[in-house]
Amino acid sequence: MSRQIKVERIKEGTVIDHISCGQALNVMRILGITKEYPSTAVTVAMNVSSPKSGRKDIVKIEGRELKGDEVDKISLISPHATINIIRNSGVVEKRNVSLPVTLEGVVTCANPNCITRFEDTVSKFKVERRDPIRLRCLFCERVMEQKAVINQF
């Protein structure tokens, strides 16, 4: 008999599934979930087996639906993640995160001499690689690897 993971179902909230292995804590960071977080249930599962992707992480959050920019940020560190919105204990909406070819806003260029750090303008990056993420600033042309991206969240 295979081992079952017992995780309490949530009634209202969001299940972020198919998070790339090891990225659950970064997803929490993006969502601002720290020990000061309000007293709603947050369940984190890491390295659980998945028929689709081998191993994956899962984050379940009671009483919260994600905002657009939060979903965008998750797509940067976990391009295969799915967002399930739960109401009355059932999935009412399931969507994949989507990472555009050109990323506008969301992250700031890590180059301290990039003009976008000094002018009132929207940052723009070409997505050169999706997993792990590699961005190239369309202004200063410098590359941002995953680590530099995560450091901003």
Place this chain on the structure above:
Amino acid sequence: MDMDFRGRDIISIRDFNRDEIEYILDKALEMAGEGAPLMAGRILGLLFFEPSTRTRLSFEVAMKRLGGDVVGFSDSHLTSITKGESLSDTIKTVETYTDIIVVRHSREGAARLAAEASSKPVINAGDGPNQHPTQTLLDLYTIRKELGRLDVKVTLMGDLKYGRTVHSLAYALALFDAEIDLVSPPGLEMPEEVITDLKAMGARINVSNKLDISRAQVLYVTRIQKERFPDSEEYAKVRGAYKLTMESLHEAREDLIILHPLPRVQEIASEIDGTKHAKYFDQVANGVPVRMAVLALVTGVVD
């Protein structure tokens, strides 16, 4: 081949493919020695937020050789920028006066931002350590003019870490299947990021701390800046080791050409200037026809 450069910005060598680069170089060759008033009645805005001698003068000469006029500044301390005006606002003002804008700025990406703000064509004359595309074009022009081709063996020597000209040039040479030797003092090597890019393009790259001049058809020397070194003794040592003298030329190929983006500070002994290998002053002169071609193409007075 028909190519439309009208209204196009010249920001980064990365924006151009091989055919487009060759087209610009062909146009430059046609322009060399020419003085047709193709740009009569047109005004170029030269916005030099950072000092420059060669680039600013050669743009100015290029515009005047085409019969056009020039306005601008070469010291941003004398302008509204000191009052805190944004780059976008400066550009939006200048574009109302001019037909084309050339920008040099210390911040990377400044020219791209200027191009976004402007409806007139913008040419990048250097955005900090990032790009300087007309320099790269004139380097390529010189190599092609001297050797007749671009798929040659090129050695880039000097400060390959901070020197923006060598990053763009290496990228362009990789487009043309050149074989590239990278020779630099320890600590001033080509950034790993650039090498990764070049290799992804299929470039043949050799990295070394020591020059083997016999391999090169083109030796491109760049300045090693004193401020890159913690103490002057270390700097003196490195400077000595990477200085080109008559002695260094013993093993050189007959057809070797030596280039340098200038200014030089003792990287090439002046005794080399008189040899057939020295082409750095021809190179600097080539800045004019190349910039004439770029100005004429983006304003659409030639196609």
